[in-house]
């Protein structure tokens with residue numbers, strides 16, 4: 001832990017709840033600490049190795065040495081991935097004090113800083129002889145997108161104890177953006193929102209109002225068709241209608257979610273209640289009609305976009321890992337603004353079922369897309385080969401567009417900050433994990449707790465008070481949306497609590513322990529009947545985990561497509577999943593034209609082993625499905 005460290009990714013100046021920094025909260029064990037350790041020991045280095053091998057870091061060296069454009073490697077926006085890696089390294093430095101992560105940040109700064117031009121411009125793809133001119137391709141050039149990630153990396157650095165050279169580089173770049181895209185400048189937007197997030201957070205670090213003003217200009221300008229029309233339409237980059245007029249998230253999912261996140265930030269910093277309400281209504285509509293059971297978003301591979309309402313095909317789910325990260329970012333901001341537990345519910349669902357699904361257990365291969373039904377077993381990836389597309393059949397070590405691995409890395413390194421908050425009255429626990437918290441209420445009073453749990457595989461959560469004064473305060477605990485019948489024990493008092501938020505208000509003493517028992521029994525889930533693609537199917541969930549069926553757990557070479565599940569039979573919990581009952585049907589080709597009716601021959605009753613979706617693919621090539629047709 002670094003002295004004076006803030007350590008928070010998002011620091012709104014107002015709102016219902018105050019986020020905790022890496023200096024105040026530490027994950028100490030269980031599910032997430034394993035992810036964090038692998039992230040530190042494997043993923044961050046893995047990403048760096050690939051960026052060196054692919055020449056993405058080398059692009060900056062080539063720029064300094066005058067070897068561009070001939071020596072440039074990778075897609076036009078690879079600079080952004082180097083910045084995301086730096087952001088991960090900064091949070092990791094703050095989380096664990098890792099010298100390796102700190103050295104990585106410093107060494108990348110040394111490579112990048114000399115590339116900055118006198119006016120603050122910094123990009124390896126534009127502006128040199130033989131390259132397209134600066135800002136000549138705002139639709140796809142991604143210069144502003146790259147700056148956004150640069151600014152976020154600098155914010156992470158500034159908030160983890162070091163305002164070194166990279167922070168200065170980022171400020172010069174931000175000044176350049178304000179000068180170039182301010183009133184009277186290029187009055188357009190970038191094709192991929194992200195600069196807005198970086199500018200507002202840099203405003204929060206520096207107090208420099210012009211960054212906030214520029215973010216507002218970008219947000220207000222979008223939707224006025226300053227970008228070219230493309231074959232997916234301007235809705236792809238949210239430039240078809242102003243954000244304030246939209247009723248639901250549409251277009252490219254990551255773009256839409258980054259933009260909405262920045263709109264929440266803007267609403268908070270400017271006291272714009274109306275804007276906040278608009279984003280909340282869009283979020284509600286999107287969650288209800290355009291979100292997969294896993295929390296995943298984006299049902300079109302083509303354009304990585306949201307589909308229309310209820311277009312949620314499980315086999316064609318794109319559900320990009322980055323969209324999962326972005327959805328967590330948005331829900332976290334809405335939770336801070338409103339204090340409403342429904343936003344923390346989505347954070348949990350998405351973390352366990354999208355973000356945790358992406359990396360392999362060794363942290364060196366990733367899902368880019370996260371479908372809920374895999375029809376054919378994938379081919380084992382070659383460890384040294386870049387995947388050219390967002391293949392979803394098995395985790396791949398690296399991609400030609402490799403946005404997802406570093407998005408996972410920066411999220412895991414800063415994950416502790418998403419677990420709890422404080423306000424003037426007390427401490428709020430939003431996520432369950434072994435952790436230690438030592439902080440102060442808004443009034444300056446000290447509070448500390450230690451949480452222990454086997455979550456998400458065990459439902460007992462124990463919260464022990466480690467710091468307090470004598471005056472009363474409130475310990476709030478989120479009761480997840482699915483946790484009907486949760487029981488809270490406080491000393492001699494034991495009561496069933498409803499979903500939402502449970503509160504204990506009293507004077508605490510060090511050593512007092514509050515116990516929560518969450519019902520983790522498996523449960524059936526039926527889909528909205530308007531989702532045609534999964535009508536007649538059910539899913540099984542257990543606590544926060546979506547479960548799935550993999551063909552490696554079926555007899556012989558059966559495909560999950562042949563399985564029917566019997567909903568009238570009890571679900572049985574085992575050590576490593578849930579056992580359901582079902583049958584295999586014989587797949588027969590019906591010929592053409594289709595007949596009037598079908599009766600498929602069924603086999604004997606079999607047991608169906610259902611396992612957490614985030615583990616799928618870990619045992620090799622398999623077919624897989626979350627939604628299973630009922631008998």
Ligand SMILES: [Zn+2]
Nearest residue numbers: 320322403404
């Ligand atoms: Zn991605």
